[in-house]
Amino acid sequence: MNKKSLFYAIALAIVAFYLVMTAFYRWGDGTPPQITLVEPFTQAGPTTPLVLHVEDAGTGLQEVTVRLVQNLESYTLAQEQFAAQSPLSIGGNAEHSYDLTLVPFDDDTIPKRRGAVTLVITARDYSWRGFFEGNWARIEQDVAVKFTPPQxxxxxxxxxxxxxxxxxxxxxxxxxxxxxxxxxxxxxxxxxxxxxxxxxxxxxxxxxxxxxxxxxxxxxxxxxxxxxxxxxxxxxxxxxRWRSRTIKVSDRFIERTVRPIIAQTPEIEDLDDPLRNFLQVNNVLRKRTTDQLTALASNSRPEFLWDGAFVQLSNSRVEAAFADHREYRYGGKVVDKQYHLGFDLAVTKHYPVEAANDGTVVLAEYFGIYGNTIVVDHGYGLQSLYAHLSSFAAEKGERVAKGQIIGASGMTGLAAGDHLHFSLLLQGVQINPMEWWDPQWVETRITDPLRDPLRKEPAPGPRRGPRNRIGPLPPAP
Known part of the structure; x- marks a missing residue:
C-alpha cells in the first residue's frame, strides 16, 4: 500500500470512528432531562412565583415548555427552544441547564378562574432516542388557585x-x-x-x-x-398650620455641636468644612436616625404597656413645638430647611427627666443629632424619645414606670442649650405629643374606640372612676 492509500485509509478510519462515537453518544444517551420545581407549591394566586430548574447532563437541552391546563384548555406560560447541535457534534456548545422564574397569573392572557389547574412542564434533549425525538421528561403538579381577596x-x-x-x-x-x-x-x-x-x-x-x-x-x-x-x-x-422659625447657624455653634457628633459617629466623616459638616449632620445623619427609629419600632411589643395619658416634663416651659418649620441661615443665606418633630422642654440645667408613661427602654445611647438618647417602647409601635440628655438613669431592657427618673436634661447632640427634646412616634412616624398629654383625648380617641368600637360618638363629658386605662381591656360584653 502506497503512502497515499495509507493516508486515505487512516482518514477514513478516523471518520468512521468519529461517526461511531457520535452515534454511540447520541443513541447511548438514555437519560432524560431533570426538572426541578425550586419552590414547590400546591396553591397559587396573583403573585405566586414559579421557579424552575431544568438540567441535562448528556446531549443537552432541546426544548422546555411550561403550560397551565384548566377545564381542558391549555395556556402556554413559557416555551424555550435551544440552538440545534450539529448531527456530528459530541457535546459541543449544548445548553445543559436552564433556569426560569415567572409569575403565572401575572399574564393578562391567563384567565383568573378559581378552582384547580394543572401545571405541566416538559423538557427534551438532543438524544437520538425515540426515532430522533430525544429523551422526554414531564412533570405535572395540581394547583388550587385563589383570586378572592381577604374580607x-x-x-x-x-x-x-x-x-x-x-x-x-x-x-x-x-x-x-x-x-x-x-x-x-x-x-x-x-x-x-x-x-x-x-x-x-x-x-x-x-x-x-x-x-x-x-x-x-x-x-x-x-x-x-x-x-x-x-x-x-x-x-x-x-x-x-405649623409655625416657622429662622435658626442662625454660626461657626461657633458648629464647632461646639457638630464636631462632637462627628467624633461620636464613625460613619460620618469630618469634611474639614464647617458648613458641609453641618449639612451632612442636619441632613444625612438626621435621615439615618429617622430610619433607625423606624427599624426600632418594628420590634415593638404587641401589647399595651402604657396606662392613661402621657405626662409632660414637670415644671417645663415649651421652647419649640411639634412640626415647627425651621429655616437655617449661615452667612446670611438659607442653607437648609427641616421640620422640628417634637417638643423642646426646658426647666433648669440638668433637670431630672421622667418617663412619660410605662414601658420598656429599648435604646439608651449616644444617637446622632439627638445626642444622649433614651427611647421607651410603650407597645404596639408607640414609642417615646428623650434627647440631648446629660446623663442616663435607666438602661436598655429596663422596665420603667410613668414618672420614673430616667435621665437628666442636657445639651448633647445638635442642641443650643440645656433642654429635653421629647418626641412621640408611632411605627417610627413622629406624632404630636400634645394629643397624648390630654387625658380626654386619650380616652375618647383611643381607649373608648377600643373598648366599644360600635359607639358612634365619643362619650360626652368626663367619667367617674378610673380613666384612660388601656391594658388590660375589660372582657367583651
Missing amino acids: LEVLSSPLPVSQGGAGVVAYRVSDDAQQYGVRIGETFFPGYPNSERAFSAFSLFAFPHDLPASTPVLLVADDSLGNHAEQRLDVPVVVK
Whole structure:
C-alpha cells in the first residue's frame, strides 16, 4: 500500500470512528432531562412565583415548555427552544441547564378562574432516542388557585384625625389575611389581632404631618397568595398650620455641636468644612436616625404597656413645638430647611427627666443629632424619645414606670442649650405629643374606640372612676 492509500485509509478510519462515537453518544444517551420545581407549591394566586430548574447532563437541552391546563384548555406560560447541535457534534456548545422564574397569573392572557389547574412542564434533549425525538421528561403538579381577596369589615366610627396626629380603627378581617393594617401614603401601620373582643383586629395609625389632608386613609389586607383588599376609611383630616422659625447657624455653634457628633459617629466623616459638616449632620445623619427609629419600632411589643395619658416634663416651659418649620441661615443665606418633630422642654440645667408613661427602654445611647438618647417602647409601635440628655438613669431592657427618673436634661447632640427634646412616634412616624398629654383625648380617641368600637360618638363629658386605662381591656360584653 502506497503512502497515499495509507493516508486515505487512516482518514477514513478516523471518520468512521468519529461517526461511531457520535452515534454511540447520541443513541447511548438514555437519560432524560431533570426538572426541578425550586419552590414547590400546591396553591397559587396573583403573585405566586414559579421557579424552575431544568438540567441535562448528556446531549443537552432541546426544548422546555411550561403550560397551565384548566377545564381542558391549555395556556402556554413559557416555551424555550435551544440552538440545534450539529448531527456530528459530541457535546459541543449544548445548553445543559436552564433556569426560569415567572409569575403565572401575572399574564393578562391567563384567565383568573378559581378552582384547580394543572401545571405541566416538559423538557427534551438532543438524544437520538425515540426515532430522533430525544429523551422526554414531564412533570405535572395540581394547583388550587385563589383570586378572592381577604374580607374586611370596619367596626369603629371614623373620628377626626389631625395632620401629625393619631387615631385607631377596629375591624374584622378574615382568617386568610396574612398581613393587614392601615396604609397612609407610603407608610404602613400594622394591625394586631384581638380575639377577646367583639372585633378581630385593630390598628393604631398616624397621619404624617407633611402629607396633604386629601391623602386617603386605607384599610388593607393581603393573603399569602398576593390577593389584596383595601377599603378607604372616611376619616376627617384636620388641617394644621405649623409655625416657622429662622435658626442662625454660626461657626461657633458648629464647632461646639457638630464636631462632637462627628467624633461620636464613625460613619460620618469630618469634611474639614464647617458648613458641609453641618449639612451632612442636619441632613444625612438626621435621615439615618429617622430610619433607625423606624427599624426600632418594628420590634415593638404587641401589647399595651402604657396606662392613661402621657405626662409632660414637670415644671417645663415649651421652647419649640411639634412640626415647627425651621429655616437655617449661615452667612446670611438659607442653607437648609427641616421640620422640628417634637417638643423642646426646658426647666433648669440638668433637670431630672421622667418617663412619660410605662414601658420598656429599648435604646439608651449616644444617637446622632439627638445626642444622649433614651427611647421607651410603650407597645404596639408607640414609642417615646428623650434627647440631648446629660446623663442616663435607666438602661436598655429596663422596665420603667410613668414618672420614673430616667435621665437628666442636657445639651448633647445638635442642641443650643440645656433642654429635653421629647418626641412621640408611632411605627417610627413622629406624632404630636400634645394629643397624648390630654387625658380626654386619650380616652375618647383611643381607649373608648377600643373598648366599644360600635359607639358612634365619643362619650360626652368626663367619667367617674378610673380613666384612660388601656391594658388590660375589660372582657367583651
